[in-house]
Amino acid sequence: MQKSASASSLGPGGLDLSNIFFKPIQNTSPPSPTKRHTKISVIGAGNVGMAIAQTILTQDLADEIALVDAQPAKLRGEMLDLQHAAAFLPRTKIIASTDYSVTVGSDLCIVSAGARQIAGESRLNLLQRNVALFRGIIPPIAKYSPGTILMIVSNPVDVLTYVAWKLSGFPSNRVVGSGTNLDSSRFRFLIADHLDVNAQDVQASIIGEHGDSSVALWSSISVGGVPVLSFLDKQQIPYEKETLEGIHKAVVDSAYEVISLKGYTSWAIGYSAANLARSILRDQRKIHPVSVLAKGFYGIDDGDVFLSLPALLGRGGVLGVTNVNLTDEEEQRLRKSAQTISKLQSQLGL
Ligand SMILES: NC(=O)C1=CN([C@@H]2O[C@H](COP(=O)(O)OP(=O)(O)OC[C@H]3O[C@@H](n4cnc5c(N)ncnc54)[C@H](O)[C@@H]3O)[C@@H](O)[C@H]2O)C=CC1
């Protein structure tokens, strides 16, 4: 199924046309060693994996995209469908196989394979099924791309990021979960909608579990650089804590609502994962709420728990965790979220 480089230059009937259409220039120097070839692999060509792949393609983030899935026919169909958009996209080699050798030499491997929730089901309910799949997914990725950065998207994303870290043997800076980067976008959208401003001007984060115990950082929200809660206090504008709780609840309920309406979520996570891929591969050193090894930060001491904290991302993966001022209540909620995840992790025996 993999489209090899030579096959791509063969015309109809297997005729090699490359030297007929183009007379090669003699004595060319080899490409500059500073120009890197960027390869991203996406494991799981379902709703989420394909939304991620297509966003990466349209944003010109990779020279090569490798897709892996357990269903060969669906996988080939998805590969061909994307390849057929070549005339409208930046030039990117798209290959696909059920065999992990197709991922060899990846800079970034994004894992979105596995079971997804049905309406009303929690993310944590997927754990046993997806841990079993990860045992067959993570070791071959690590074998073929020992220097890659692993980005986990499959749910429950925090615990599966821990599982991927354990199964890969990679240092923790090279294993990251998409975490609450998506929840934070939903949060920013709802606040922006409330204030009728652009969501990109709303600085707001959700941290902790990507799921029901997530923590909204109200104390550090700003809009266009103006800290919102202290602005309201200074102006003596009253606000109800319930209103704030209501917005956070709407974020938590977002995925359940979309799943009950269309069966799955895909577009927002596609953009979220591509946004993280850009920060990592282009060494943007941007801060994202993503799932990282949280031990030692914000008083979290629940073993090797992974959950979302504001992390600095660059070409080396997770470069650091930002020290945001949390209120006592926010810190308490974060620790509770850590305990929820830690309890699940400890049952895995990894
Ligand atoms: N972290 C986040 O923010 C989000 C996570 N998700 C999660 O992403 C995952 C995928 O969701 P969808 O794409 O909607 O599901 P889907 O059912 O459309 O796709 C899953 C794909 O995984 C493939 N697969 C299953 N086992 C495999 C294996 N061993 N090796 C390779 N491929 C395998 C299936 O063939 C299928 O194509 C779910 O766990 C879902 O909960 C979904 C949305 C957001």
Ligand SMILES: CC(=O)C(=O)O
């Ligand atoms: C499904 C999921 O995790 C989400 O859309 O947030």
